[in-house]
Amino acid sequence: MSEKTGLIADDIHITLGGREVVKGVSLTVAGGSMCALVGPNGCGKSTLLSALSGVRKPDSGTVRINGRDIHTITHRDLARERSLVTQTNRTDTPFTVAEVVEMGRFPWLRTPQAARSPQVIADAIDECDLGEILDRPFSQLSGGQQARVSLGRALAQQAPVMMLDEPTAALDIHHQEAVLYILRRQRDQGTAVLIVVHDLSLAAAYADEVAVMKDGHLRAHGPTHDVMTADLLSTTYDHPVETMPHPDTGQLLIIPRRT
Numbered sequence: 001m002s003e004k005t006g007l008i009a010d011d012i013h014i015t016l017g018g019r020e021v022v023k024g025v026s027l028t029v030a031g032g033s034m035c036a037l038v039g040p041n042g043c044g045k046s047t048l049l050s051a052l053s054g055v056r057k058p059d060s061g062t063v064r065i066n067g068r069d070i071h072t073i074t075h076r077d078l079a080r081e082r083s084l085v086t087q088t089n090r091t092d093t094p095f096t097v098a099e100v101v102e103m104g105r106f107p108w109l110r111t112p113q114a115a116r117s118p119q120v121i122a123d124a125i126d127e128c129d130l131g132e133i134l135d136r137p138f139s140q141l142s143g144g145q146q147a148r149v150s151l152g153r154a155l156a157q158q159a160p161v162m163m164l165d166e167p168t169a170a171l172d173i174h175h176q177e178a179v180l181y182i183l184r185r186q187r188d189q190g191t192a193v194l195i196v197v198h199d200l201s202l203a204a205a206y207a208d209e210v211a212v213m214k215d216g217h218l219r220a221h222g223p224t225h226d227v228m229t230a231d232l233l234s235t236t237y238d239h240p241v242e243t244m245p246h247p248d249t250g251q252l253l254i255i256p257r258r259t
Helices: 045-052 075-081 099-110 112-127 143-157 173-188 200-206 229-239
Strands: 006-016 019-029 035-038 060-065 082-085 163-166 192-196 209-214 217-225 241-245 252-256
Touching: 006 045, 019 035, 019 045, 019 060, 019 192, 019 209, 019 217, 035 045, 035 173, 035 217, 045 060, 075 099, 082 143, 082 217, 099 112, 099 143, 112 143, 112 217, 143 163, 143 173, 143 200, 163 173, 173 192, 192 229, 200 252, 209 229, 217 229, 229 241
Parallel strands: 035 192, 035 209, 082 163, 163 192
Antiparallel strands: 006 019, 006 060, 209 217, 241 252
16 A cells, blocks of 8 residues: 555554553555554553553654655644544543534634535534433433443544544444444445454454454454454353355355354
8 A cells, every 4th residue: 555545553562561552463454455453352452552542652653644654743643633532431431412523623723624614524423323312411311322422523524544443343333334434335435444342243344454453462463254263262252253255245244153
């Protein structure tokens, strides 16, 4: 891919509490592609994402977004290059839903793009089905509602790279599918989308590529159907897994073997 499109991470190492939790990970996510980062609990996914997004500086290695080293640019410039949706939200925020979504436009204040902000915000509210809760305090929402509001803020940001950590974890089936459908549309518009997800069937259904982590290492990264094999997933999760095509749609299904 072009050096100026998407995310390129090279040889990322991160040590926490004297233990190396990310071990030499290199990862590329091109514009117009959705990559699912999967792996067992504690394997380093969220820690890696914090480095890829610029929240945490790795002990070594480089991260470039749209050709720019994320540790050499201002916070506002970084916010124009990538949006980030984390697993947790502050519960003491005094802002309403509408105000949280509007925050996504902050990086574009006093730029030519600011003129489009009202329409961009309205579109994000509509896409995330937030119209009926706009005046409610963010802190009083359920976890699933907060997740949708956070996605709305990220959509309003209109960054060419989106990073999301477990955005479907608190959602019901309807809203899980809606969120992944929204992200797929972003991908179709040229956005590079990196999503950390536990639901392997969701990853198989929506992601173009899958990156599989275990014990801080990146075990595999490539096209979804090439990477998500029964053997690789079984050894990654230390549990027997079966993969099979759906009888009607042909979509890849990931099923844990139960006895």
